[in-house]
Amino acid sequence: MAYLIFDEETQIHKSHRRTANPFDPLNFVVARGWKKEGEPECSATFHTDHADDNYLHIDPDVDVLVGHNIKFDLLYELVASESNVQDYYRRGGRIWCTQYAEYLLRAQDRRFHMNSMDQIIESYGGRKKIDGMKELWKAGIQTSDMDQSMVLDYLIGTEDEGRNSGDIGNTELIYLGQVKEATEMGMLKMIQVRMDALAATTEMEYNGIKVDMKRAASDLKGLNAALTDATAELNEYTADIPDEVGFSWSSVIHKSVLIYGGVIKYKKQTTYLDEKTGELARLKAVEKQAVMKDGEPVFYLSGKRKGEQKFKNVSVQGELKVKYQDFFHTLPGYVDAKSLDIDKSTLTDGKGGPIYSTDKDTVILLGNLDVPFLQAMGRKTALDKEIGTYYVTTDKKGDMKGMLTCVQPRDHIIHHALNHTSTVTSRLSASNPNMQNIPRGDKSMIKAMFVSRFEGGKVAEIDYSQLEVVVMGLLSNDPKLVSDLLSKVDFHCVRVAAREGVTYEEALEWCKNEEHINHAVWNVFRTECKVFSFQRAYGAGASTIALSANMTVDKVKEMIDVEEKMFPLVEAFHKGVEKEINDTAEPFRDPDRGYRVYRKGTWQAPTGTLYGWRSWDAPKFMKERGIDDTFSPPEIKNYPTQGTGGEIVQMVLGVLFRYFNKKNNWEGKAFLVNTVHDCVWFDLHPDVADEVLGAAKHIMESVPQLLKHFFGIDCPVPFPVDVEIGNNMLDLHHWKPHSLV
DNA sequence: TTTGAATGCGCC
DNA sequence: AAAAGGCGCATTCAAA
Numbered sequence: 001m002a003y004l005i006f007d008e009e010t011q012i013h014k015s016h017r018r019t020a021n022p023f024d025p026l027n028f029v030v031a032r033g034w035k036k037e038g039e040p041e042c043s044a045t046f047h048t049d050h051a052d053d054n055y056l057h058i059d060p061d062v063d064v065l066v067g068h069n070i071k072f073d074l075l076y077e078l079v080a081s082e083s084n085v086q087d088y089y090r091r092g093g094r095i096w097c098t099q100y101a102e103y104l105l106r107a108q109d110r111r112f113h114m115n116s117m118d119q120i121i122e123s124y125g126g127r128k129k130i131d132g133m134k135e136l137w138k139a140g141i142q143t144s145d146m147d148q149s150m151v152l153d154y155l156i157g158t159e160d161e162g163r164n165s166g167d168i169g170n171t172e173l174i175y176l177g178q179v180k181e182a183t184e185m186g187m188l189k190m191i192q193v194r195m196d197a198l199a200a201t202t203e204m205e206y207n208g209i210k211v212d213m214k215r216a217a218s219d220l221k222g223l224n225a226a227l228t229d230a231t232a233e234l235n236e237y238t239a240d241i242p243d244e245v246g247f248s249w250s251s252v253i254h255k256s257v258l259i260y261g262g263v264i265k266y267k268k269q270t271t272y273l274d275e276k277t278g279e280l281a282r283l284k285a286v287e288k289q290a291v292m293k294d295g296e297p298v299f300y301l302s303g304k305r306k307g308e309q310k311f312k313n314v315s316v317q318g319e320l321k322v323k324y325q326d327f328f329h330t331l332p333g334y335v336d337a338k339s340l341d342i343d344k345s346t347l348t349d350g351k352g353g354p355i356y357s358t359d360k361d362t363v364i365l366l367g368n369l370d371v372p373f374l375q376a377m378g379r380k381t382a383l384d385k386e387i388g389t390y391y392v393t394t395d396k397k398g399d400m401k402g403m404l405t406c407v408q409p410r411d412h413i414i415h416h417a418l419n420h421t422s423t424v425t426s427r428l429s430a431s432n433p434n435m436q437n438i439p440r441g442d443k444s445m446i447k448a449m450f451v452s453r454f455e456g457g458k459v460a461e462i463d464y465s466q467l468e469v470v471v472m473g474l475l476s477n478d479p480k481l482v483s484d485l486l487s488k489v490d491f492h493c494v495r496v497a498a499r500e501g502v503t504y505e506e507a508l509e510w511c512k513n514e515e516h517i518n519h520a521v522w523n524v525f526r527t528e529c530k531v532f533s534f535q536r537a538y539g540a541g542a543s544t545i546a547l548s549a550n551m552t553v554d555k556v557k558e559m560i561d562v563e564e565k566m567f568p569l570v571e572a573f574h575k576g577v578e579k580e581i582n583d584t585a586e587p588f589r590d591p592d593r594g595y596r597v598y599r600k601g602t603w604q605a606p607t608g609t610l611y612g613w614r615s616w617d618a619p620k621f622m623k624e625r626g627i628d629d630t631f632s633p634p635e636i637k638n639y640p641t642q643g644t645g646g647e648i649v650q651m652v653l654g655v656l657f658r659y660f661n662k663k664n665n666w667e668g669k670a671f672l673v674n675t676v677h678d679c680v681w682f683d684l685h686p687d688v689a690d691e692v693l694g695a696a697k698h699i700m701e702s703v704p705q706l707l708k709h710f711f712g713i714d715c716p717v718p719f720p721v722d723v724e725i726g727n728n729m730l731d732l733h734h735w736k737p738h739s740l741v
Numbered sequence: 742t743t744t745g746a747a748t749g750c751g752c753c
Numbered sequence: 754a755a756a757a758g759g760c761g762c763a764t765t766c767a768a769a
Contacts, residue, residue, distance in 0.1 A: 250764060252748060347747070347766080359749060385750060388763055397742095401763070425759060427753090434761045437752035444751095468753090540757040548757095619755055630755090638758040642753090646759095677753045677759090 002037035022075035033155035042156035055080040070097040103421040107612030190608035196654025201418035208413035210453040255358040261333025265350025285318030427646035448730035463679040473717040478569035495529035539634030
């Protein structure tokens, strides 16, 4: 078997926020370079359009495709010849992205997010290329207009280098070095598993998400009407502010000044005093005046202009000059921010006075005070956010903004981006548009626009239940946590029972049974415990929890105590992570903090994933004891669970992808389309929906078997999922296997 | 005009 | 005795 390194240079037209958008018909592969394992030099082809043979030829003995940011090239390959790529996967072909592997080998260090080849090549013994192409691209030159010999040198190296260098040669050097290092560090299997996830998200981007534009347009119309109403209502409260102030309800400064009092600074063009003369500044002007003598106009008596009237230029007062100058408008405010202890901003008002927060939580806090417009302001803020981010709007420069700008007019598909190298925890991120932060159904109707591409088709979502709690069970092996997960208890009721000194059954009955006489008060207990456990999982301190859960600090400490006794191995796990971080810590100088010395440490998960932390300035009381820097407890607690949850979803995505590939996407009737940290989205033809969901549910719940298969890990906890299906992503209903006909 | 910081808010 | 984590995108604002 052999690896095949490849890379391509394409046209770079930007559309729907994507640079060199693979789905833009204007873009095609201009130059394609490759090198198969064992060949003495690289090869390349040039193309002038989307020609029939403009795709990568993959020999049958190739089993790894290698590229730097390989998703980009794979998307071009899928557009060029979908079957070529799918057939390669079907015979077991794998991919290796050197950008992704580097990010993982460097413990997801921020410096290696979206790392470039130039950035890492020297550490693999290669040499940076002389690169004229980046400058040309920056100047907007299309690749097809560049000199072919330059492109060739860039891609596969110069003749002097034996055409065995360039991007392709460098990628080969990096790949070989990475495989060696990954093997030595026990990370190879983990990286390979994640590469299949990369194949899955590449497929998701290629499939894209179908948008019902009629629904989007009609919902947007309603939202804009509501926005107009809210704005009209609000404007009554700013009617006394002169128009020239330009009061804006989306300005944090203006809002703070209006609510808490202060000074708005604004600019206006107006006349000003000339420093030299002390008078109003004027434009210079000259006037043509008749030359007079004894009250009579003078005429030329000789020369070329003989007979013409004589004029002279005289300086006169020109128009008054204007320039932008600062003006100030003072408002009294409705409430006193200082006495209410509202959060202060680093921004200042027009005269350097304080600016206070006007965010949602603060507005809720102010809700019962004497500020008349808060409700309408909250409505307007929410509508601006919803319309501007998730529908479409025009900004001040006249540019279109919002998710709908990413919809392709020709087929109403959004080709979103799922990024593998953009988080410190190894989670995925999403962009252009971000399909991981679409408002939920209890907040907005937005999800109704996401529909099936099939006639009468269905969309579906499969979610892991309480993924991070389950992951904590896996990582800690805590007996009580594991048994609770196995018996599928309500965790919040477990905590209520422990805190209030009753049995779990009693707590469950009183919290859940709305008929019960104690229900109201026990339901509050459950909510308190829910807030507590959620915050505690992320490592919040007792005082923060007390504030947001509306409890005394003593009560929070008491609950922490109960928790630690109930799940002792959870705390032990965190301690173990902390110890490994400190044991592996190495000093480094932080350029952002005056090159002060801090430390970096790592913890390696059972799967092989390496997590990295940097230390921060220690709190004052620790500095007094001579400890200068410490690792952040919230970060220590958070990365392993968040990262392992993400890793498990990636492992599953890879397996789902392989299964879909084997079934040829049910002959084009079922597609993987999106993933959001603990869930997967599907687009399904009605004929195959039940069959696909049955298979997908089975795969997603097979996490224990998969962990054993890939990593030899014994997993003590189940990974239950919820399956939902519907006509759009808003109207989903529960799906059960027995609905199979 | 462009860029980065600050603020705010959507998701898990 | 002590800090709630991870993202991307919108607007505003100040500086270049």
